[in-house]
Amino acid sequence: MALEGGLWGARQSVNRDRALPHGLRMLEAAGNLDNLRIAAGRSTGQYRGPVFMDSDVYKWLEAASHEVARAPSDSLTAAMQPLIELVAAAQRDDGYVNSYFQVPEPGRRWTDFAYGHELYCAGHLFQAAVAHHRATGTTSLLGIARRFADYLCATFGANRRVGVPGHPEVETALVELFRETGARAYLHLAAFFVDQRGRGWLGPGRYNSPGHYQDRVPVRESAELEGHAVRAQYLTAGVTDLYLETAERALLDAVTRQWNDLVTHKLYITGAVGSRHLAEAFGQPYELPNELAYGETCAAIASFMWSWRMLLATGQSRFADLMERTLYNGILSGVSIDGERYFYVNPLASNGLDERLSRGGCRRQEWHRVACCPPNVMRLLASLGHYFATQDEGGLQLHQYAGARVAADLVPGRPVVLRMDTAYPWDGQVRVTIEEGGGAPWRLSLRVPGWAEAWIVRVNGATADLTPDGAGYLRLDRAWRSGEVVDVEWRLTPKFVEAHPRIESAWGCVAIERGPVVYCLEHADHPAVSVLDVEADTTAPLRAEHAPGLLGGVTVIRGSGAAVDTSSWNGRLYGPLGTNGTAARRPIEFVAIPYYAWANRSPGAMRVWIPRAGRGL
Amino acid sequence: MALEGGLWGARQSVNRDRALPHGLRMLEAAGNLDNLRIAAGRSTGQYRGPVFMDSDVYKWLEAASHEVARAPSDSLTAAMQPLIELVAAAQRDDGYVNSYFQVPEPGRRWTDFAYGHELYCAGHLFQAAVAHHRATGTTSLLGIARRFADYLCATFGANRRVGVPGHPEVETALVELFRETGARAYLHLAAFFVDQRGRGWLGPGRYNSPGHYQDRVPVRESAELEGHAVRAQYLTAGVTDLYLETAERALLDAVTRQWNDLVTHKLYITGAVGSRHLAEAFGQPYELPNELAYGETCAAIASFMWSWRMLLATGQSRFADLMERTLYNGILSGVSIDGERYFYVNPLASNGLDERLSRGGCRRQEWHRVACCPPNVMRLLASLGHYFATQDEGGLQLHQYAGARVAADLVPGRPVVLRMDTAYPWDGQVRVTIEEGGGAPWRLSLRVPGWAEAWIVRVNGATADLTPDGAGYLRLDRAWRSGEVVDVEWRLTPKFVEAHPRIESAWGCVAIERGPVVYCLEHADHPAVSVLDVEADTTAPLRAEHAPGLLGGVTVIRGSGAAVDTSSWNGRLYGPLGTNGTAARRPIEFVAIPYYAWANRSPGAMRVWIPRAGRGL
DSSP: OEEOSHHHHHHHHHIIIIIHHHHHHHHHHHTHHHHHHHHTTSOOSOOOSOTTHHHHHHHHHHHHHHHHHHSOOHHHHHHHHHHHHHHHHHSOTTSOOOHHHHTTOTTOTTSOTTTOOHHHHHHHHHHHHHHHHHHHOOOHHHHHHHHHHHHHHHHBSTTSBOOOOSSOOHHHHHHHHHHHHOOHHHHHHHHHHHHHOSSSTTOSTTTTOGGGGTOSSOGGGOOSOOSBHHHHHHHHHHHHHHHHHHOOHHHHHHHHHHHHHHHHHSBOTTSOBOOBTGGGBOOSTTOOOSTTOOOOHHHHHHHHHHHHHHHHHHOOHHHHHHHHHIIIIIIGGGBOTTSSOBOSSOOSEEOSOOOOSSSOSSOOBSOOSSOSHHHHHHHHHHTGGGGTEEEETTEEEEOSOSSEEEEEEEETTEEEEEEEEEOTTTOOEEEEEEEEOTTSOEEEEEEOOTTOOOEEEEETTEEEOOOOOTTSEEEEEEOOOTTOEEEEEEOOOOEEEEEOTTOGGGTTEEEEEETTEEEEEEGGGOTTSOGGGEEEOTTSOOEEEEETTSTTSEEEEEEEEEEEOGGGGTTOSEEETTTTTTOOEEEEEEEEEEGGGTTSSSSOOEESSEEBTTTOO | OEEOSHHHHHHHHHIIIIIHHHHHHHHHHHTHHHHHHHHTTSOOSOOOSOTTHHHHHHHHHHHHHHHHHHSOOHHHHHHHHHHHHHHHHHSOTTSOOOHHHHTTOTTOTTSOTTTOOHHHHHHHHHHHHHHHHHHHOOOHHHHHHHHHHHHHHHHBSTTSBOOOOSSOOHHHHHHHHHHHHOOHHHHHHHHHHHHHOSSSTTOSTTTTOGGGGTOSSOGGGOOSOOSBHHHHHHHHHHHHHHHHHHOOHHHHHHHHHHHHHHHHHSBOTTSOBOOBTGGGBOOSTTOOOSTTOOOOHHHHHHHHHHHHHHHHHHOOHHHHHHHHHIIIIIIGGGBOTTSSOBOSSOOSEEOSOOOOSSSOSSSOBSOOSSOSHHHHHHHHHHTGGGGTEEEETTEEEEOSOSSEEEEEEEETTEEEEEEEEEOTTTOOEEEEEEEEOTTSOEEEEEEOOTTOOOEEEEETTEEEOOOOOTTSEEEEEEOOOTTOEEEEEEOOOOEEEEEOTTOGGGTTEEEEEETTEEEEEEGGGOTTSOGGGEEEOTTSOOEEEEETTSTTSEEEEEEEEEEEOGGGGTTOSEEETTTTTTOOEEEEEEEEEEGGGTTSSSSOOEESSEEBTTTOO
16 A cells, blocks of 8 residues: 555655655664674774664664565665675674674674564564565565575574564564565564563563563453563564464463553553553553653654554554554654654653753754664655555455555456545545455445544445444445546544543543644743633534645644633642632634644743643642 | 650650660561671671661661660660670771671772762761760770771772762761760761862762753752752751851851742741652752652751751741751651551552552551661651750750650759640640749740740749741740649641642642641541542531541541542543533542551551542543
8 A cells, every 4th residue: 555645645755755764874873884894803992872873774674675565765775785795794603693693792692682682683683674575576584584584494493492572573574584585484483483472581680569560461461561661562563473374362362461451551642552661561450640751752653553453453443543653642742743853752741841861852863872763763654555454355444544545456367456535534525436446345344433423425426324334434336437436535524532430630621632643832822821721611512724835744722721820829839729720821723733743843841631610729 | 855755755665665676676687787797707607688787787786876865774775785796796997897898899999989888888887876976975885886987088089099878877977976076077078078079079870860860960069959869868857967166157058048948949848858759859949749759767867957957057936937847757657656657658649559669658668678768767766855945055946846854954953944745836835833843933935846836834834925036936035843734736737738729739729737746647547438539628627536446546626527429430531521510420428637647547548639529620
């Protein structure tokens, strides 16, 4: 599926034209490429950066490969070539390649499973190689990956060495490498790593809990998400992949329990996951602070990738719902409109002050010392079309709505092609035009978004009275002919949303959503008042207004409320009820922008959850 | 001032009879004493624990010294003796003593100012020595301290070596050592350490900010509290001590700005300070999460010690107000009723689940791997009477109310003695009986607690119409005679308290206070409902009821409210406003206990801030 125009078309263009060249410059400047050059014997000097620097190179290569698959690019192809040659030159004869354990720690291969990230880096190499092979048909990178994977298969396994990757990633990558190559050894090794896990083999680690890296509970017994949010979800993605290949029910049951734990206890409204700066970890149930939210961009991407695999495993729309929520909010917030500035941490509120002690704050950075997120965004955006539609023998399933062209071979030699035209998510109208019908009946499935309360479907202009099936999809069975048209209108109304009463950070508050987009108040739109003092009048209407020139083109929401004058508190933090209750409030109009678009103007305050006027103290 | 009976008398007894013996066992078990034995050449083996293990021994010695001063004790004296001999045996000829830098890192003295804690340990040695000398009149420990201090004076200084202690503590200790010995070199060295600070000499450190250890801004320019909460406040305590000896206005101005920053931006209602688990640090203004609160016991103690010095510097009751709030809540919560279990972290809410990834949770521990807090509580409780009253040439000032006897020599040879009788904080009646009047007129000053809204004062039965002066005290000038009586009644009514609107963790909520005591709801009193689902009806009365058999004797508060049935949410975390608004609520009565007394029964949920019934969504 090729995305065309609209929000995602624009983001993909920026990703290709701005972010990827920027990323390559950053990989050069930060030392990622020099590290490989030293490992290859082509340069001298000191290794720079954390142990997993190679993985950022691989993620960039994966992103560039997806881009080349989207549209040929001489410049990207030319940029990839020396990187691939560099990895090849750095690779040892036995297949191993890892600049950290070749340069500063040459004698310590496989001595630090907990934090060494060797298998994590290997996994990203495999994913890049699969993308590159699919994009180009050439094996220059796939060959490197296979030699490394073969070495891993010779090293680890039931009758060989035990090992538990401290940072999961290689599991899903090995399954993908199996799919691309057909070599079952890779699948078996993925299963081995999954089977070894959860028995405390890694030890208590830096946070005194094997739960930090998902080594506390065996995979098939897992019922919750705990510890490092990216690690946890790269693992569940890998376990779901393993289920997809083995159909072992215990695996699907385990990840289903964990997914339910996510959406019932540990999910931000933006799709962000991982509450804690400390250990970059999931918190306890309902522990979802706003300013202190961690919400690492990579964790949202991991959630998206995992839910995609759950969708493939089950066909249920709730997984596509979470993908949509996460994509439009918690992932897209991770990259600036111009594609060259990034958030590692994605809080739901900011007081607009600079942060000194962590990766948070209200200023996007051009890169990070731990730079996992930027190239992760790049590879996701470059491959985004892969996640929007599926096919099976009976038809096509549209999971996400965007300007796009979808081509499939439902019956060999009889291609089916359809086009989606829409200004989604700003507009709920989606027109599906059949360009080639394929000559035989097939089923067109349309996901009913979880947020949708009303919709109208017309087939060639005639209203179709459809209700979603148990999986959450509208189904249209027909011998589709070229030129036939399905029009869907998802009614898009801005609305106030409330949170489960156990979430303390949203007590007495509302958020604003319209379709899949979560909104926020940002300082730049409220020069006369701090957005931290705004209350929303939930009895007054919300009004949507498209602003094509703002923040790359967004629909803003206007509403009414009050600005609290906290001066009566006179600096005090606490006082008897009512003493300060007469704090003056003056009526104001507020403007909410999509959350993902914050921090693209001057640094300042922002909030997603807004106290309800008249409900405060 | 000797505390007698009541809450503090009981706590001091437990501290003496249970906590101190327990602490000594723990120091033995954890290796603190063995480390010193190895350093002294009396034992072999491996150093155990973090770098600052010696400091816990010193804090225990300080506590035991305060106890011996309170009342002679053969067992405590006998227990101290071998420890002092051990420190003496470990001390090097040049005066240096630090088991970490003598045993595992013998060649690395003064190589890690940021995290080595050598000067921090020295400071605790000095404080213990001062307490021991005051208690016993002997110099066995003071001599060790002076040799070390003299070595420091020969090592560091204007024309000698530069050094900035990564963990402040030695500054206040050196001033105290100066006061005890009269040796001005110690005062000068304290000033030197204060002057060097705030210029980035320590480097960015583990958290990439010299602000973490207060090395970002020169002391005299500081306007806010930042970084590690204990470090920050041990420093401000030392700076205030320096002001008390030098009268340099710029020092007082700086700590006054920082104290104002504390109480207007960074203070929990319990007096707890330091919002963040990450780096044990102060957060941004109004960043005061409940479950995620750090509120290290040591940070509350540091706040108490700092405010005491501010009180000495200014005579203003607001500092005694904060001491009271912190003592009855954020400090006392750090130790169990039985004196043998501790909290390192003091959150304002708990869901009752076990915590796996940090020092938090709802179970008190018998000791900690980083065991700074337990002996810190011990030394504070043992010396508590020192903080309740002061004298000057004109009279006596009562800052805190408790059963106690106060003796002073306002005029040499003409002692003044008074007795306080009260069941404070459970009862607001305080009787001050003059036992010896001293023969000349003097002024009795009574602090008006910041929480007090009404009071009655009677002198020998006759109502005195007094209003507080600008410093916040009632002043009674009189030629006091033996047997004269001042009766004060602070009207104690339970009340709902609200928080500044910028504090998101208290949006739509109230807390309950009565006098200086902050209350909480705990699971053990609410078998039929989770306290996490309780809302308070703020239009219904609160009723105080003394429960002498409960939790060592506490006054509980009964109120009315509702229990929210969250089952209508059916696991969802977010939904359109009103969809779940019909969540059933059933009326309930709740019982609030003093916050400090939580987690003394079975582990379970607790909360301080309670949503207001009818204000939720």
